[in-house]
Amino acid sequence: MSNLSISGDQFLLDGQPFRLLSGALHYFRIVPEYWRDRMLKLKACGLNTVETYIPWNLHEPEEGRFYFEGLADIEAFVRLAGELGLHVILRPSPFICAEWEFGGLPAWLLADDNMQLRCDYKPYLSKVDAYFDELLPRLRPLLSTQGGPVLALQVENEYGSYGTDKAYLNYLKEGMIARGMDVLLFTSDGAEDRMLQGGMIDGVFATVNFGSRAKESFAKLREYQPTGPLVCMEFWNGWFDRWMKPHQTRPAAEVEETLDEMLALDASVNFYMFHGGTNFGFMNGANLFDEYEPLVTSYDYDTLLDESGRPTDKFYAARKIIEKYVDLPPLELPPGIESRAYGKVRMTECAPLFTQLDALSHPVRRSCPEPMEKLGQAYGFILYSTKITGPSSGRELILQEVRDRALIFANGAYIGTVERWNPKGIPLEVPAEGLQIDILVENMGRINYGPQLRDPKGITCGVRLGYQFLHDWTIRSLPLTDLTGLTFVPDGDCDERLEPVFYRGSLHVDEPADTFLRLDGWGKGQAFINGFNLGRYWDKGPTKTLYVPAPLLREGGNDIIVFELHGVKEPVVSFVDQPDFG
Structure with missing residues (x-):
């Protein structure tokens, strides 16, 4: 049984000085068959901890119906991390942001026109309580105080960017404590006065989020929390993509410089992200400031591992800096995951929406x-x-x-x-x-x-x-959750229709490998493989491909359905071995 505590300006783990070197992996953005691969690469980079959000809308898609299987099996994810010798940070706050649909809040909350979100509003808190009553007992056996790998839990996420309701924050804190969450509780906020003022609460450890200017950000934290370890809970080493906007990148040299600056200050850090993954299905979020900006299917994030899990220049740059401060064994990566170009597939059948x-x-x-x-x-x-x-x-x-x-x-x-x-x-x-x-x-x-x-x-x-x-x-x-009832006809019956149409074809695979679905000539819609919703495509970009992990494929025939909104001249898709970010 391990215990993470604070002594002066440092963490102690079982009484010994400890620095959190963490990376974000979202179990819900990675097929479970690849969790081990991503964690092993995280460990190989020199990190000792894996961090993940927990999205409420994934685990309670309908009020009172809870789901913890497959992509949603948070318990299996945490246990696997522990088996691999990694510590875990969990962020089970009702709201997560994460560029995830509705910031992780379940859509059914909006059926009530009077519902107030993220505040001390009893109808909202009653929904949170019902969720916590199901979720937190599942997490308790995984806490370090119970012999598990979980060292810390987040109370709310960047709340100071949203509101000032301390009664709400304290309600969440007390609710976690009452349900046996006896590990370190923390908040994370931007390193600005208004954000720290709104997001911090008494008795809860505060961390900050930033992508650069580490000294200034930590100095601002010190104004509000004079002692304790310095922690960047989200080191933004990349960024996310939005439809109709250029692909976002950040030079590895900038990441290297900021990481070095943090570690020289004896700070702890969590890479957000270490590996982004994919917004499968309809689960991408959106921003709205000057205008509504929906996010793309890929959550590649231009980070240490790319969307398909391959180490990038940032992986090696980060490890080089970490080696300055931590003794690391020789780099040993798990076997590479093969990607293949399966070529073109003609969609031989179609089903116009209005007939279905x-x-x-x-x-x-x-x-x-x-x-x-x-x-x-x-x-x-x-x-x-x-x-x-x-x-x-x-x-x-x-x-x-x-x-x-x-x-x-x-x-x-x-x-x-x-x-x-x-x-x-x-x-x-x-x-x-x-x-x-x-x-x-x-x-x-x-x-x-x-x-x-x-x-x-x-x-x-x-x-x-x-x-x-x-x-x-x-x-x-x-909702397009079940397409098995569609009745298809030969694709010639749908030639150049300017209406929504489902197209179906078959991909033959001798041996499943990672691949990328390319939809040149198509307009906008959704793609499905063997009933799994890969996500949205749109010719406005920036992304031109959809990631298809090998575990979604099977030997022999694979059923492909493309729901095209605007019509296509030639219903042909292709499977390539590299992503295209435009």
Whole structure:
């Protein structure tokens, strides 16, 4: 049984001086078969600790239904770290940010219009309590005080960037203590006055997050916490990508310089990230400051291991600096994971969306459009349909507060796209016999950081023709969690359709290896392999490929489904052996 304590300005582990050298690995962004590989590489870099967030929305996708299997098996992840001789830092706070959908909060919270988030609001706290009652007893046997590898837990995440509610922070702290979390509790905030003032609480160890200027950041922490070890809980050595923006990179030399500066101050550090991984499915987050900016599927982060787990220049640069301060054994990496280019695959079958609605959803009737959360839906797409009476001329169809991107069809013909960041009206001429309107809305990721955290999806206010609201809607939830009911026809029946279509093909594999799905000539949509949702693609970039880990493949035939929103001239995809970040 180990115990991490604080003596003066240093950590003690079992009474001996100890420096946390940690790296972030998110179990939920890595297929479980690769957890060991990533941890061994973390250890080979000279790190002694692995850190991970715990996303509430992964573990309680529907209220009262808890999930801890596969990608969500946090207990197996922590036990594996311990078996490999690594310590663990867990961040189980209700909110995690992490560029993850809704910052880890479950979408079903937004079904209540009155719900207040991240504050001392009893209905919210009751939901947190129910989650903690399920999660924390699972973590208790893994704590170092119980013989496990977990040394510390985070109370809340960068709360000072969001609010000032000390009663809320103390409620979380006391809730953790009451449930037996008897290891070091900590907060992490940016190294600014307002952030530390808002995020720190009495009796909880404070850490700071930054990417450069270590001396200045630690000096600011010292103003608020005069003694104790210096800890950078998030050393931002790379950054994340957003759709329609350039690929983000940071030179290894800058990372090397800042790391050296920290270690020279006898500080502890957690690399955020050590290995980023992938936002599989619909789980990317979004930012909203001047405009809504959704994140891409890849969470490569330009960090020490790339998206597929290969060491980068930053890995070797970081190890070189760590060796200045710690005696390390010779570098020994686990066997490399092969990647292969399987070549082109023609999608031989298709299923137009509007012919498959009954296989994918059940219609509900509402007077007004309602957002996903009101219908019990978290992710994916939602379809709103109504009939407009005619004649009508000279007016525009207005989607009031659409979130986030809508394709509009009149009598089955595509007539335009409305985007949250470009909320234009669509001119609409309605003939005397009226017009059928279908609006397919895509949730491109809930906001994960900042004051605009509340982010319901779909049509969140209403639809107007000119100044007149339209009523009597049929709504279909399309989370795309089960595509087994689709009925496919030969792909020639869907040639150049300007409507959403599911395309299906088969990839033959003699021996599974990592690969990257490339969708040149395709517009925007989702890709699935053997029923697993790989994530979003979009020709606007910056990313041009989707990572396919080998464990998702099988020997022989592999079922590929691509849900294309805008149509494709030639339904051919390719599997290459290298990623492309544009």
